[in-house]
Amino acid sequence: MKQAVTSLLAMLLGLAAMAGPAHADIPLPKPDRETDRFAEAIELGPIEPLPPIARSTSEAGAGRAPEGVIVSTEVTRLDPVQRETFLVTQTILDPARQVREVEVHRPEGEGIDARPLAVTRDTVEIDGRLVDRRHYRWAVQALRGGELRLEFSRIDFEVVGLAQSEYAFVPVARRLDVVELPAHLPTYLPVTPELAVEGVAVDALVAGEPGGWQFRVRGEGLTAEALSRLIDAQLVAPPGLRLGSPAIHELGSDSAEALPAAERISPLASIWQVDISLLPTVEGGADGRREADLPSLRLPYIDPRAADPGVELDYVRLDARTVTWEAEPTERRLAALWAALPWLLAGLAAAVVLVITGRRVWRYWQARRARRAARRRLRACEEPQALRRQLLAELNALPSLVRPVTHERLAQRGASEEWLVALATLESWCFDPQQRPQPDEFDTLRQRLIEGLPAHWFR
Structure with a gap:
């Protein structure tokens, strides 16, 4: 019995001796030092942008994008007219659908003004694969003539599975050759291929009570200040009718999309509502009649498609129209009473005769x-x-x-x-x-x- 116990102990000691070296060969993670037990921050460092190019569409850029991710930029006009609005689109295709978040900023540059239009994200099929697509669109204007540089901001990517972004990309800039407008032209003149006035309406007017004159202006590069200057100077009140200052505000995108396709100028077009208050006088207009002529309006604009933009201005016209108004309520009631008096007398006489x-x-x-x-x-x-x-x-x-x-x-x-x-x-x-x-x-x-x-x- 004693001999069997001794043999068993010898076997256990042998196994322990064999297992000891094997356990010692397994590598263990080294503890982080001076990082509060977090991974060290990864510094990507500055990215040297590529020289600007004169191409409308490009996928080039500097930096590092996630594997398989394609960043494409498109500029619709490389030779725009000064203050002409053109479209800039940035598309990010993610075939592996690995990008969690993307930080994108608007284009910039000296003499460049950009405003965001839309940001969309959808899934499209490319070569039989579902690809995650992000779409960014901006309306861009070159505020001065000559050669300008349209630069794209750095794009930071957050990838699934990584606690910190290790990717940044700067799309290649564009070289713009901007056509300068004549210096004597006001800076608020809109530069648009087409300017349209529509939806003209006048409220039913009553003497001594405020009414309204409404219409919409549609075009590219419009602002409330520009429309106010163009319209306010032409609002000459006719006799018997007082005109207020125009109240102008931009309508939402739903109003633009509700228009028929034939009436849409471009994705860059905006629609502005113009409301002008009217106040007919009790005394009436010319010759005491309760009518007056609203002034005609001529809204100038610069057509960038012209051979020499700005040399000759184009105009959209809103013709004059005659408006009439009713008398004030007291006078209307008195007039109605006088008009009904013969009938009242006739009715009274008929009643007497009948009696x-x-x-x-x-x-x-x-x-x-x-x-x-x-x-x-x-x-x-x-x-x-x-x-x-x-x-x-x-x-x-x-x-x-x-x-x-x-x-x-x-x-x-x-x-x-x-x-x-x-x-x-x-x-x-x-x-x-x-x-x-x-x-x-x-x-x-x-x-x-x-x-x-x-x-x-x-x-």
């Missing part, structure tokens, strides 16, 4: 009804005394009483001679016992009194 006519018709109908009722009651009488009493009762019930009931009074009221004779006969039958009428005589007399009863007595 009078209706009253007459009503009285006529009531009189006819009362006369029929009286005749019916008289027809019911079967003897002279009853007929006389009923006749007197009907006379006493008339709208205009007959007082006294005599032949002369009844004749004055329009009773016919025949009816009066019949009445006298009836009275003789009632008061003379010797006169007794035959039945047919009574019926004839009663019928004569009934039919001869004047209709106008019942009105």
